[in-house]
Amino acid sequence: METSRRTVIAAAAAAGITAATAGTSHATSPGGKPGGKPVKELFGKLADGTKVHRWSLANGGTRLKVLSYGGIVQSLELPDSRGRYRNVSLGFDNLDDYVASSPYFGALIGRFGNRMAQGRFDLDGKTYQLSVNDGENSLHGGAKGFDKRVWDVEGFTSGSDVGLVLHYTSGDGEMGYPGTLKTKVTYTLTRDGDWRIDYAATTDKATVVNLTNHVYWNLAGEGSGSVYDHELQIGASRYTPVDKGLIPTGELAKVSGTPFDFRRPKTPGEDIREAHQQLLHGQGFDHNWVLDKGATARPEHVATLRDPASGRALKVATTEPGLQFYSGNFLDGTLVGTGGHIYRQGDAMCLETQHFPDSPNQPSFPSTVLRPGQTYRSTTVHSFSAR
Ligand code: BGC
Numbered sequence: 001m002e003t004s005r006r007t008v009i010a011a012a013a014a015a016g017i018t019a020a021t022a023g024t025s026h027a028t029s030p031g032g033k034p035g036g037k038p039v040k041e042l043f044g045k046l047a048d049g050t051k052v053h054r055w056s057l058a059n060g061g062t063r064l065k066v067l068s069y070g071g072i073v074q075s076l077e078l079p080d081s082r083g084r085y086r087n088v089s090l091g092f093d094n095l096d097d098y099v100a101s102s103p104y105f106g107a108l109i110g111r112f113g114n115r116m117a118q119g120r121f122d123l124d125g126k127t128y129q130l131s132v133n134d135g136e137n138s139l140h141g142g143a144k145g146f147d148k149r150v151w152d153v154e155g156f157t158s159g160s161d162v163g164l165v166l167h168y169t170s171g172d173g174e175m176g177y178p179g180t181l182k183t184k185v186t187y188t189l190t191r192d193g194d195w196r197i198d199y200a201a202t203t204d205k206a207t208v209v210n211l212t213n214h215v216y217w218n219l220a221g222e223g224s225g226s227v228y229d230h231e232l233q234i235g236a237s238r239y240t241p242v243d244k245g246l247i248p249t250g251e252l253a254k255v256s257g258t259p260f261d262f263r264r265p266k267t268p269g270e271d272i273r274e275a276h277q278q279l280l281h282g283q284g285f286d287h288n289w290v291l292d293k294g295a296t297a298r299p300e301h302v303a304t305l306r307d308p309a310s311g312r313a314l315k316v317a318t319t320e321p322g323l324q325f326y327s328g329n330f331l332d333g334t335l336v337g338t339g340g341h342i343y344r345q346g347d348a349m350c351l352e353t354q355h356f357p358d359s360p361n362q363p364s365f366p367s368t369v370l371r372p373g374q375t376y377r378s379t380t381v382h383s384f385s386a387r
Pocket of ligand 1: 103104114286287330350352
């Protein structure tokens with residue numbers, strides 16, 4: 001943990017700041033004591049009566065609320081440099097809005113993050129037709145992906161860690177994907193307040209897998225306006241350009257001399273309005289960056305996001321070879337978020353660690369095939385600080 005982070009947490013504790021007093025406007029809950037066992041409460045019921053729970057956990061200054069529906073991060077609260085907490089993740093204060101109209105706010109994404117061209121792929125000589133839900137393509141696992149499933153959730157404490165284990169078994173053929181996929185996702189809050197995600201999956205038939213999480217970050221606080229003035233750095237010299245349907249062309253293009261060069265920190269606002277064909281396709285940034293470190297056995301630092309005004313910063317480390325930076329382009333002022341404010345274009349950004357979109361149809365991209373006997377593994381660590 002950085003020294004500044006310790007100071008902030010101490011300051012917050014000294015000031016007696018709690019979820020109820022720290023300026024969070026969403027409904028308060030039992031909380032989860034820092035370092036204590038996660039607390040479970042009823043959040044709502046689905047139309048068929050299935051109960052959805054909300055789990056609250058806290059550690060090292062970070063406070064997290066997670067739904068059993070979609071494994072959704074409903075709220076992630078962080079202190080600023082003066083110990084003032086804000087929820088930095090877009091979402092809703094009720095289940096109905098998540099079910100009716102969520103653009104994947106905070107959700108677990110599976111079986112396949114991002115797009116699959118025409119919702120189709122070939123594997124071992126067979127063609128599989130997937131659920132198509134984005135024009136002619138399949139997005140984020142199809143019409144009812146992992147973001148819309150109720151997960152089995154258990155809370156744990158282990159040493160100085162606090163966390164949740166989420167299980168979901170996706171049946172053979174679900175959304176068109178072959179194989180029964182047993183998925184286990186672990187959310188851990190460490191004593192330093194890092195939020196770590198470990199994904200694991202096994203299958204009984206050859207299939208493809210690409211899991212991620214879809215938190216929409218606004219380090220100034222959800223509902224507080226645009227993130228175009230956040231500073232973003234991404235350790236990638238290349239990205240994967242897309243066609244009009246946001247399907248990669250297969251090219252790995254250099255970022256050098258383009259708006260896609262985030263190797264040194266810059267704000268998305270700096271050239272999001274440049275008349276670059278790729279920005280027209282995405283209506284902003286909505287692309288996969290080819291991380292210079294490649295796929296790694298251990299999570300390595302790939303991106304830093306910082307809000308200069310509040311001083312809050314996020315560092316992302318991952319084992320994955322790709323990062324989708326999506327600048328919230330399709331937020332269009334039609335949704336009212338957790339704190340009661342309308343979300344508009346650019347009010348948050350997603351940093352989705354992943355294998356490249358449409359990989360099963362792109363032989364030159366790293367493989368996303370999972371076979372019986374193998375275990376899919378992926379880890380992403382989010383570290384926070386404030387100064
Ligand atoms: C995709 C966007 C999509 C968004 C849905 C992102 O991961 O890259 O194209 O609109 O998810 O909210």
